[in-house]
Amino acid sequence: MVLGCLGLVRLPDVYNRLQAATKCVTLGVCSMLIGVIIQKGFSPMSGKALLCIVFILITSPTSAHALARGAYKSKVKLCNGTVCDYYKLDPNQENCNCDEPSA
Amino acid sequence: MFYDILFLFALIASVSMCLYRIGMGPTPPDRGVAIDILGTVMVGFCVLSALKTGNDFYLDVALAWTLISFIGGISLAKFLEGRRYDD
Numbered sequence: 001m002v003l004g005c006l007g008l009v010r011l012p013d014v015y016n017r018l019q020a021a022t023k024c025v026t027l028g029v030c031s032m033l034i035g036v037i038i039q040k041g042f043s044p045m046s047g048k049a050l051l052c053i054v055f056i057l058i059t060s061p062t063s064a065h066a067l068a069r070g071a072y073k074s075k076v077k078l079c080n081g082t083v084c085d086y087y088k089l090d091p092n093q094e095n096c097n098c099d100e101p102s103a
Numbered sequence: 104m105f106y107d108i109l110f111l112f113a114l115i116a117s118v119s120m121c122l123y124r125i126g127m128g129p130t131p132p133d134r135g136v137a138i139d140i141l142g143t144v145m146v147g148f149c150v151l152s153a154l155k156t157g158n159d160f161y162l163d164v165a166l167a168w169t170l171i172s173f174i175g176g177i178s179l180a181k182f183l184e185g186r187r188y189d190d
Contacts, residue, residue, distance in 0.1 A: 017124070017133065021140045025117070029143055032110075032150045036162075039154070048162040049150075055169045056146065063139055063176030070183030071132035 018071075022064040030056060110151055117144045135179040142172025 033053045037046040121144060124137035146165045153161035 018136050021136065025140050025143045029147045029150070032147055036150060036154060045153070045159050045162060048159065048166065052146070052150075052162060052166050052169060055166060055173075056143065059169060059173035059176075060139075060143060063173050063180065064136075066177055066180035067132065067135050067139060067183070070135070070180035071130075073184045 018064055018068055022060060026056060026060045107151070107155065114144060114147055114151065117147075132183055135176070135183060138179065139172065139176040142168060142175065145172075 030053050033049045033056075036049040040046045040049075118141065121137050121141040125134050125141070128134045128137060146168055149161045149165035149168065153159070153165070
């Protein structure tokens with residue numbers, strides 16, 4: 001989780017930051033909740049923890065996806081080392097040429 | 104006891120890095136991403152205090168915080184996308 005937030009500080013782009021932070025923080029909080037379940041056994045507290053895991057696993061990727069789409073639609077520039085921009089290419093195009101640098 | 108202090112400092116480091124990105128983010132989507140991550144890290148704080156005090160209601164707080172953070176993230180994304188809130 002700390003490494004995910006370090007990625008939030010250090011990486012050069014919005015999309016890289018989203019990629020680094022969302023996965024690590026979701027996994028960190030879910031493992032803390034699994035620790036609660038293991039420590040408390042079969043109790044109301046572990047039931048709430050299980051429900052919280054389910055909600056985190058549903059909502060966190062959804063909001064990350066929506067944020068990435070909103071960031072793309074608001075025309076944030078990609079960083080200089082970006083290799084390919086699949087979202088800009090035509091989806092009907094079979095062999096997309098990724099050799100040319102994206103704008 | 105030692106691991107509690109370790110987890111507490113890890114969470115404090117995560118929150119301070121999120122706050123740095125909220126304050127210094129060059130573009131608005133950076134701030135949106137950092138706010139979303141901060142909501143998830145605060146769930147970790149709620150879990151830690153629930154384990155230390157043994158109270159149930161901190162997990163209720165964590166549950167509600169997850170859903171509120173989800174609504175906040177979705178509305179920020181719609182705002183960034185340039186649409187209004189009613190479509």
